[in-house]
Amino acid sequence: MxxxxxxxxxxxxxxxxxxxxxxxxxxxxxxxxxxxxxxxxxxxxxxxxxxxxxxxxxxxxxxxxxxxxxxxxxxxxxxxLTWDTNGTDFQTAVWTALGSIPAGQTITYSELARRVGRPGSVRAAGAANGANPLSLVAPCHRVIGMNGALTGYGGGIDRKRWLLTHEGAL
Structure with a gap:
């Protein structure tokens, strides 16, 4: 940072x-x-x-x-694209993990928590995902609910659906 x-x-x-x-x-x-x-x-x-x-x-x-x-x-x-933020170490780890999700794929919030080495911190990973200042670049739209629902996206669910369709994930 x-x-x-x-x-x-x-x-x-x-x-x-x-x-x-x-x-x-x-x-x-x-x-x-x-x-x-x-x-x-x-x-x-x-x-x-x-x-x-x-x-x-x-x-x-x-x-x-x-x-x-x-x-x-x-x-x-x-x-x-290279980026930097002044987020916490945990937030930065989550945002970096988001960048490793390939376009056209999605993961769940529990998988996101697992990828940052904190499998019991699903809510914390979700909160860090929601505080992501790098929409699109740290692709938080690629994180979905456990049941496949398009939950929570800072740009709105319609944009999340558009982005996932654009990337071939839907």
Whole structure:
């Protein structure tokens, strides 16, 4: 975890709503969310970066290209993006585990907890999943309920369904 000197916010189009993409002064990805959840993004940024607020700025070309490629059908394009957050060690472990779920596949919350070495911490893994500031890049939409239900997604269940269909998981 590193503390950035600046945060930059860019807005990019997507088929499921405008994306809010936050990078730092080096171009490292810090957060991705949807425009209609800007209040949540702001809350998460306050938790992770305190008073540091994002200012308008362009996303690096590689990030822009990877996001566009993902929506154009190259569903593994986001796995090449590097990111950093100021989450706890447990949260970072969960978000890293999310990145290891291949596009087109899903896992349960209990499997997520097992993958981070805490099989008895299903609720904690779910909470870390819900606090994920890296929507799409740390693909929390690939985590589903034990019965296969599309439970909880910060961008809304309709977007979760769209993303899983786009990736071939539904």
């Amino acid at each position: 590193s503390r950035p000197a600046r945060l930059l916010l860019d807005r990019l189009p997507s088929p499921i709503g405008e994306l809010l993409v936050v990078t730092d002064e080096t171009g490292l990805l810090r957060a991705v969310d949807f425009h209609d959840y800007e209040h949540r993004l702001d809350r998460l940024l306050k938790i992770h970066y305190g008073p540091l607020r994002p200012e308008p700025g362009a996303v690096p070309a590689a990030t822009r290209t990877a996001l566009a490629a993902y929506f154009e059908g190259q569903t593994d394009a986001l796995s090449a």
